[in-house]
Amino acid sequence: MSMSTEPSRRIALINPNTTASMTQLMADCVGAVVDPATEVWAITNQHGPASIESHTDEALAVPGLLEAVRDAESRGADGFVLACFGDPGLDAAREIATGPVVGIAEAGFHAATMLGRSFSVVTTLARTIGQAEHLVHRYGFADKCRSIYACEVPVLELEDPASDARKLVVDYCRRAVEEDEADSIVLGCAGMADFCHEVSEQVGVPVIDGVTAGVTFVESLVKLGLRTSTRSEYAPPLPKEYR
Amino acid sequence: MSMSTEPSRRIALINPNTTASMTQLMADCVGAVVDPATEVWAITNQHGPASIESHTDEALAVPGLLEAVRDAESRGADGFVLACFGDPGLDAAREIATGPVVGIAEAGFHAATMLGRSFSVVTTLARTIGQAEHLVHRYGFADKCRSIYACEVPVLELEDPASDARKLVVDYCRRAVEEDEADSIVLGCAGMADFCHEVSEQVGVPVIDGVTAGVTFVESLVKLGLRTSTRSEYAPPLPKEYR
Amino acid sequence: MSMSTEPSRRIALINPNTTASMTQLMADCVGAVVDPATEVWAITNQHGPASIESHTDEALAVPGLLEAVRDAESRGADGFVLACFGDPGLDAAREIATGPVVGIAEAGFHAATMLGRSFSVVTTLARTIGQAEHLVHRYGFADKCRSIYACEVPVLELEDPASDARKLVVDYCRRAVEEDEADSIVLGCAGMADFCHEVSEQVGVPVIDGVTAGVTFVESLVKLGLRTSTRSEYAPPLPKEYR
Amino acid sequence: MSMSTEPSRRIALINPNTTASMTQLMADCVGAVVDPATEVWAITNQHGPASIESHTDEALAVPGLLEAVRDAESRGADGFVLACFGDPGLDAAREIATGPVVGIAEAGFHAATMLGRSFSVVTTLARTIGQAEHLVHRYGFADKCRSIYACEVPVLELEDPASDARKLVVDYCRRAVEEDEADSIVLGCAGMADFCHEVSEQVGVPVIDGVTAGVTFVESLVKLGLRTSTRSEYAPPLPKEYR
Amino acid sequence: MSMSTEPSRRIALINPNTTASMTQLMADCVGAVVDPATEVWAITNQHGPASIESHTDEALAVPGLLEAVRDAESRGADGFVLACFGDPGLDAAREIATGPVVGIAEAGFHAATMLGRSFSVVTTLARTIGQAEHLVHRYGFADKCRSIYACEVPVLELEDPASDARKLVVDYCRRAVEEDEADSIVLGCAGMADFCHEVSEQVGVPVIDGVTAGVTFVESLVKLGLRTSTRSEYAPPLPKEYR
Amino acid sequence: MSMSTEPSRRIALINPNTTASMTQLMADCVGAVVDPATEVWAITNQHGPASIESHTDEALAVPGLLEAVRDAESRGADGFVLACFGDPGLDAAREIATGPVVGIAEAGFHAATMLGRSFSVVTTLARTIGQAEHLVHRYGFADKCRSIYACEVPVLELEDPASDARKLVVDYCRRAVEEDEADSIVLGCAGMADFCHEVSEQVGVPVIDGVTAGVTFVESLVKLGLRTSTRSEYAPPLPKEYR
Structure with a gap:
């Protein structure tokens, strides 16, 4: 339990599909496992398939997922969980986010x-x-x-x-x-x-x-002060012209 | 050399980035290696980054790449080469295309x-x-x-x-x-x-x-009558509601 | 279809066993898959077992197989397929032949x-x-x-x-x-x-x-201008006294 | 921060060597990373070498380490961290302890x-x-x-x-x-x-x-309600006559 | 058969558990496989469990096993076989013994x-x-x-x-x-x-x-003049204060 | 030392190349490592290259090597060592020989x-x-x-x-x-x-x-009563018509 109004850390739990009821189900599960000073933001992908059951579904879910990562990053998220079992977009999210990112x-x-x-x-x-x-x-x-x-x-x-x-x-x-x-x-x-x-x-x-496990592991990494390595591969992507 | 006006097979060589000059460079290279009865369609992705140099670039190139695959498929392509060295979208393209798909x-x-x-x-x-x-x-x-x-x-x-x-x-x-x-x-x-x-x-x-190698290997697979297995993983994706 | 009398490339398809009817069966299968300008020479090993069903059979087939490779090489073969599923003699043939060699x-x-x-x-x-x-x-x-x-x-x-x-x-x-x-x-x-x-x-x-696949892959490598590396291991064998 | 006098969970952080100052150093590091409701018990092995720098040192540290595990288990520890980089005794500790055990x-x-x-x-x-x-x-x-x-x-x-x-x-x-x-x-x-x-x-x-990482991971496993599998290999050891 | 009273080499066959009848059974089996000039010392661990059927049993058997190795070494053993199928203590014994050590x-x-x-x-x-x-x-x-x-x-x-x-x-x-x-x-x-x-x-x-195989392999290594490498990892352990 | 005139076991040490001085060098080395009741037959391949320094040399040495194995088998050899570092012919020799075969x-x-x-x-x-x-x-x-x-x-x-x-x-x-x-x-x-x-x-x-190591290991396997498995792959080769 934290008595301050400001949480110590914020974790974005992102559902890569667009079905909000699944996001809610996950949110209900993670409450019990985090530290009282940790705030979990359960976020539904705004663009993509209703469920992810093929490589094509994964591919089409990722751009929206990355937007959700960027948005949560800009709002101050300290860590990220990508909550689809295929771990779609994990490498790309690690480039974009400053805090650690874990797939379920x-x-x-x-x-x-x-x-x-x-x-x-x-x-x-x-x-x-x-x-x-x-x-x-x-x-x-x-x-x-x-x-x-x-x-x-x-x-x-x-x-x-x-x-x-x-x-x-x-x-x-x-x-x-x-x-x-x-x-x-x-x-x-x-x-x-x-x-x-x-x-x-x-x-x-x-x-x-993997959802609850992922949230506690990201919480651990944040507490440990650990972030994705920006040595080379996972450095922020170069600015690029997109059509 | 084929004297008929109808080629025996058509291979879609898809450039996953949006830079048409790179597509042209590839097209120039593959002409020498295919059978005279093989037609190669060099296709530039219509949506995505100008070059692919990060996981994020890959992720953002794939939806446009898959559109290009679907379009070439509908126009009768018998095989597909995905011409970016990270092989982005390969699994998804194998679900969508009927003919064989090879990454470079x-x-x-x-x-x-x-x-x-x-x-x-x-x-x-x-x-x-x-x-x-x-x-x-x-x-x-x-x-x-x-x-x-x-x-x-x-x-x-x-x-x-x-x-x-x-x-x-x-x-x-x-x-x-x-x-x-x-x-x-x-x-x-x-x-x-x-x-x-x-x-x-x-x-x-x-x-x-890999570009010329990929084109000749796909040409080989097409001549051998071989297509991606539709047993389970690479079967066409289920119809799905997308937002 | 090629109108010149001279083929553009010649591939030696070598049957490592001594049963000519098997060689013929393979020859019948490969015709359909090669470029019209590719000539395939189906060659039966002249010395060895009638079929290859043990490590001993493989060992005894290889000297004759290597003779067949040398002979085809001297007659201008551009690539080689070794058509026995154990891929006997593959490393040695790569030393002897200039063009690419593939096992089935x-x-x-x-x-x-x-x-x-x-x-x-x-x-x-x-x-x-x-x-x-x-x-x-x-x-x-x-x-x-x-x-x-x-x-x-x-x-x-x-x-x-x-x-x-x-x-x-x-x-x-x-x-x-x-x-x-x-x-x-x-x-x-x-x-x-x-x-x-x-x-x-x-x-x-x-x-x-593997026979038809091997022939099209060797044809591809020849068209790509690729040969076995002669850097060290697969360089031509040193002259040697044999008893 | 927890206001109850009773912690929600107790983690035994066991130093497999017998040097108490090293145990203290670890204890100082872990305070910052655990949930306020988690109590960490930093425990020094009572029998074994002063430092562990060989397979022999590891072997001689393990019996005392296992005693420390048994003792902490009897006092209500919910999870265990073995804090020597060779991870000595990890398999045996998993048999003895009910809660999860992680090596650093x-x-x-x-x-x-x-x-x-x-x-x-x-x-x-x-x-x-x-x-x-x-x-x-x-x-x-x-x-x-x-x-x-x-x-x-x-x-x-x-x-x-x-x-x-x-x-x-x-x-x-x-x-x-x-x-x-x-x-x-x-x-x-x-x-x-x-x-x-x-x-x-x-x-x-x-x-x-690994010490701080291990403590947060064990804390995570405890919060998730996960314990070492007792299916077969890691079930409690059979009672045995020891000389 | 050796007519001298002095054997050419001595192999310590160590039973890591404390059951002497098992040691005797092994001793009976190895007699037939060694060179007449090889003496085999069948040795029962003096401290540990009566049988080894868990990681805990292994851990508790090792200190006594290492004592047995040291003792046999001091009495002139040229090679060592550790006769429990989990190969407990093998790395540590290699540090302590001069001659080769093999697990069964x-x-x-x-x-x-x-x-x-x-x-x-x-x-x-x-x-x-x-x-x-x-x-x-x-x-x-x-x-x-x-x-x-x-x-x-x-x-x-x-x-x-x-x-x-x-x-x-x-x-x-x-x-x-x-x-x-x-x-x-x-x-x-x-x-x-x-x-x-x-x-x-x-x-x-x-x-x-593995017992008879281990004895003949250690005998082979001794005859070949081969001992455990003392380059780094398996050098004798540093002197260390033990509590 | 064996006082009977009949050795207890005979090991064929086969030099796969045709250089007798190398065979002699090996024979000189192995004398010191075998049991007095073991007889070692050092045998030079009668057909093949003077030294083995390529895949081609290996391939051309194997038929003569297999003849040497058959001949030694017929004269009562109990085990076989193939003394060329490429281990040529090992699988085939295991089919032909009854006793164990080891490469150096x-x-x-x-x-x-x-x-x-x-x-x-x-x-x-x-x-x-x-x-x-x-x-x-x-x-x-x-x-x-x-x-x-x-x-x-x-x-x-x-x-x-x-x-x-x-x-x-x-x-x-x-x-x-x-x-x-x-x-x-x-x-x-x-x-x-x-x-x-x-x-x-x-x-x-x-x-x-590997030569001395191979001889002592084959000697060990013979003493242990162990032979190559004849379950399937290494059973004697089927009778076969050879040209």
Whole structure:
């Protein structure tokens, strides 16, 4: 709890898709995990697809996402979480933002590897498995990822009580633990942020939501005074003529 | 030489930046390498940055690039080359296009590994080295890439006779061969497409331009009747509401 | 179509085993994929085993194969394809030949990785799986190869109408696609060169024959003016006393 | 700031060597980075070497370290940081403790990879480079680590004003940034915990201390409700007869 | 056979657990494989757990193990084998001992890779699979290890005639050969040292016991005049104050 | 010492080149390292090049080498060492021989990794570096090999007192130790078998000759009762018609 009216730090939690109800769901989840002196701004992308379920969706979400980063930066954000499991726009956001930027797949994988030797991922549509596999390699965790499953529930149906999303997620988590010997599970969609405690209780291993993990990791980096390196690759982009 | 008025196949060579003179330079280079019955359409992106030298530039070039792919597809293109060395938009273009799509870094690396055990990359700005390194890993060639050098000449100055771009490129190629024991060199920018024979003569090893390599590889795939797999990840993207 | 009597380039397609009917089968397949100005010489090894199904067979095929390379080189061949899936003699042929040399496993894997994230291999005898696995690693594609299956039909029975080779190949391709999530299939034997379109239609993913892929890739390298690097390892071998 | 007398969570920061002044130095550094409702217990190992600079030192420190873990666990610790850069005893501590356990090399590497593409390590004695390299591989960051340097100042002399430790650390950090193109630096010793801001200012890239990073990451995991997986490997050890 | 009363070399075979009957079992197995002029000293750890089945057991066994190494060194041992499949204390023992030191997992994996392309491991408790996997990576054999199975028989019950340990080991070896295509099996416990010929006969592939393999490899290194490098990391540890 | 007239085991040490003086040099080196009851047959290849310094030389040496293996097998050899640093014919020899077969590069690398964390290779001609690098990857030791140097002395001049081979080898070994931090050196040519003790004394780290290492490792495997797996890949080759 902070008694001053001014928070000590501000974290922009950006939903790369344009569905405000998903942004709200995430905002509800992160409140419990941050320091009382940390303010979290939950922001919905203003330009792009309603959900991100393909490389094309990712590509079309990024320009709006970068605008949201720039805007939050100008309003004083100290750190940024990009809350779509494909981690779209992460490299570009690191160029634009001064404070640290973390993707939720990245955060989920980092958390998982601090809790055991191995993890599996349970995600939404099978067509996104390739991107999850790509990210597992990119971040260095290929030897630690046992399997990636898709429950084939579209992102926007996750919250539909008529969908059997939660049951399917539990089923695949069980399979990952029992057949693939995963020590933990990373949930592969920001829209599953509120599933993790319930699923963890049912399958008996840690179940990680990248949204909350990402927010606490960015908060940590901000407290540590750490920012993205501006040595070369992630320096602010050169001014450029755009058509 | 084909005497029919109808070409046997059409390849869209897309310049992801908006600088038409660079597109023309590439078009001039590819004429010599394709089958007489192959038509190459050199296309300039209509929306995006004048040159691509950061992750942000890449991100902002992709939506226009995908429009260009869709447009060429609708006009009957059989294959696609994305002519920026960061291979931006490659995964998304594979979802959208029916015919095969190849990036020029990808093409350059594949060609290099058929000519020896190892290669190095000589590119434009140091800040793009990270993306080149990322692609080397992504395509499986990390053990084969000996070094990546930047001559620190911006993309749009490569053609300026006052720049010493060619001399710098030769110097770094020599260093790659003599110090790093590279069997060949991949030039790391579409704007260097016309350098390769001259540089090769001076440094005594094969020097590969990804633009011409990419066009011949896509032409090969089209002749072989091969298209991007639509099994799951690269199937056409789901219809989606965009804001 | 070329109206001159002189072809623009000549590619030696060398069958490392001594079975001329297999050479003919390959020759029939490659005609459709090359430029009209490219001449393909289909050449049968004159010394070695009738089929190559072990490391010993490979070892004993190579001296004759190298003779065939030297002979084609002296007759003016501009590029070389070694048409046995174990890619025997590839390094040595690169030392001897001036023009580029490509193996058919190498070509098949390169093509596959331009069509999706992953591939599987379907080959002849199980005892050759080890060599296929070795090559997948050597060329850098270990992360992209989902599985290698053997249909246990000997090379020389592939063409026997009484064998159920084609059915078995289709069955294993299906398994690779459905269970292992392979985006495409590389056929693991030169003797399967004529299977690929038929199998592709049945399993719904790209099916790649290394023989035709290899010929078009070598043709590409020749058109690009690229040859094996003579920097050090692949320079012509030193004169040597042989007993 | 928390006004209740009861903290919300307790983190045991364990110094695996027996030098209390080093424990105090760490305690001084972590105060600034934790949530006001988090209590940090800085604990000195009661049995083992005065500093840890060899595999033998690590081995002999671990039994006392595990006692410290058990003791803190019994007093209600919710999470654990092991503050020696070789991360000794980490696997065993994960079996014994209920709450999450993080090593400071582990924490430093994780933080570094969220701030850029690459990092280097600057540590104390050259003989510890092997262990640092081992950990870089173990945690999945081999591709991201550019170099590991030793300033050859023994652990217990780091704080000696007469040592030129800080200058040497700055020199090696510069070399890592300028020659090896490291985006950030991880300091390779708990005894350097108070160097990082000063060094960062001088070399212009983020400089990471694993002690403070480790404390904030464990705090994050505790807030997220995440504990080490007890699925199999890290379940509590079986009762065992010890001689 | 040596007729002198003085052996040519002495190898210390150290059992890291405190169960003397296991030491005796190993001693019985190694007699047949050493040179007549080699003396093997079978030594039981005097301080630690009765069996090693967790990271904690390993950690608590190491100080006593290092004492045993020091003691054998002082009595003139020329080489050392550490006979617990987790290879605990290996790095530290290499610092302390002058002669070469080999772990039995290490020895088993090295032997296996000289007998075929691939191997699998069959061990005791499932909770030790993680450590076996860790060692497979550490020594460089990750690509060669097909699977690791646990028969869930505790170490000290392996010798109990009422346990069905041998049958279970045979069952898992079969599975490794038939389903995972392992060319050989490495037995994952020193207590299985006397199983290997019997199991090999039943499953038809080489079955390797690390204890006997380790003793012959250390004997080889001693005969070759090779010792652990004292260049830096494995030099004798610095004198240090211990509490 | 064995008093029976019949040796307990026979090891065929095969020189893949046709230079008998090199065979003799190796024979002189191995006498000291084998058990008195082991007989070593030093055998010169009857067909092939006088020295092996290219992929072509390797390819042309292998048929004669395999004849030598078959012949030694028929005369009762229990194990085989292939004594050329490129390990030519190793896979094929494993198919043909019943007893274990080890290459000298393989043996040298295995020995090196039991003596420290890292090694370097010092070989003859620079053009053979590629093959050494290939083998380092093949056997799993890519992370452990720090560098490969060539002294540019041809194989047959190594023994020439007028050559400065030994001095050059010492110089490169020093560089590997001091600049590349190699814990040990593997000599990259059978013709350097008699250099290793002298070089080791001068550079202060273990220096490994693969010939003697290979003989003791094969002797170990024979004593252990271990043979190449005949599960599938290395089963005897199928009878085959050869032209």
